[in-house]
Amino acid sequence: MKNKLENGSSNIKSVAQIAGVSISTVSRVINKPESVSEELRNRVRRAIQELGYQPNQVARSLRTGSTRLIGFIIPDITNPAFLMMVKGAEDFLKRKGYTFMVCGTDHNVREEIKLLKALLSQNVDAMIVTCSGGQNSDFSRLVNSTKIKLVFMDRRYEDLNVPYVGVDNTAGVERITDYLIETGHRSLVYLSGERNTSSAKERLRGFINSVKKHRIEDFQVLYGKFTFESGYELVKRLKKIPQAVVGGNDLVALGAIEALTEMGHSVPEDVSVVGFDDMFYSKYSKPALTTVRQPIYQMGYTAGKILYQILTKGSVRKHSTILQTDIVLRETAKPRNN
Known part of the structure; x- marks a missing residue:
């Protein structure tokens, strides 16, 4: 804590000292958290929070080739179903050290292209997308040309050969x-x-x-x-x-x-x-x-899990994952006597 008090700032060395670990361990927690035990991750993250340490994202991405940033494109950010899907994916990927940018298209395929380009300009590592329309050839061409890692969630463009998670x-x-x-x-x-x-x-x-x-x-x-x-x-x-x-x-x-x-x-x-x-x-x-x-949350969680497999292994064995539904009988349906 002396370095922080004297210099008015914190660095990776200070984090290592507070957490009682090596600088390389702090670096792994930041850049590849899955390679570090949960106990060490928690110690390092508490030290980061205590010191207010902010890793240099630009330098890190240049060094590792990864921003650890995931982009979400959904049709409507006011629809709780889409937000619950995002929550599911986030809950899985957050534990792997990723951060997120969520964008809504308002069901507009032109806006979808703009957001795709914007996320690509931010050098996101990958994206999870719920489509805004029935087809979007410009979207498909851009995905194919950039080779961005992508998983469709809930809705898909069938002309684009990428993994999909949905329900029956x-x-x-x-x-x-x-x-x-x-x-x-x-x-x-x-x-x-x-x-x-x-x-x-x-x-x-x-x-x-x-x-x-x-x-x-x-x-x-x-x-x-x-x-x-x-x-x-x-x-x-x-x-x-x-x-x-x-x-x-x-x-x-x-x-x-x-x-x-x-x-x-x-x-x-x-x-x-x-x-x-x-x-x-x-x-x-x-x-x-x-x-x-x-299973709205599970759909998102599964999409996050599949995207992580693509990021770490390069591919997945199962192209489409289809989850099942259930009927819930409540008060708005009543038998008719005809």
Whole structure:
């Protein structure tokens, strides 16, 4: 502590003295923490925090060829589902010594390209991306030309051959639509998110599979966005109110419930409404939302784990990782007596 008090600053030598370790150990904790035991990592990190030591990131990246910086590109930073995915990835990668930059595209593919270029200019080591559209050829070309290490999470561009972590969207929506039909619902509306995104297409496929399987002829599909406002606006446009509304996600479903209530329809007495995600707020809505639960945090954690394997080993054995969903029955769906 004498060096810090006398010089008014701290350096790697001071950190080593406080932690009772060698300078090389401090360097490994900073640059390659997985090579150091947890006990030593904690001692060094406490000393760094006590001294307020700030490693020179530029010098470190020149020396190691790595910034230990991960970029996230997601469609909407106000959507809790995307933030929970980021949290999962961050929780894994943080323990490996990485820091993060999170960017939102507002579902705009042009903004996606701008953010990709911005993150590349920051020399990020790798990226985790949730796509904003159905296709983005400029994005794919730039990824291929720069060879940036990348994992798709939740949504993907199918023309880009990179690892992907998602859920079985089709099976999840098909199962909850089966449940509605099997409990007497004979007229249904599906409120989709962005028409061409991979997750939206997969979920719509599940709905169509179910209504065709059960020979339901009275159904509609409306396209919007994966937002509360979109669910609200799409329901307001309906000329005929169905017995059941299937939301492309929980936000869409909750927006639909708000619109139905304003229009004088009771949920679930008049109309059943279901969603997809099972976000934390869904069980607290009034009435509590029946939905498809996807392992949102685990999706992000798995994406972080796969990205780390790519960073340390150069590749992964499994190209696509598909997690399973569950149906959560609550209060917004009620059997019909037809």
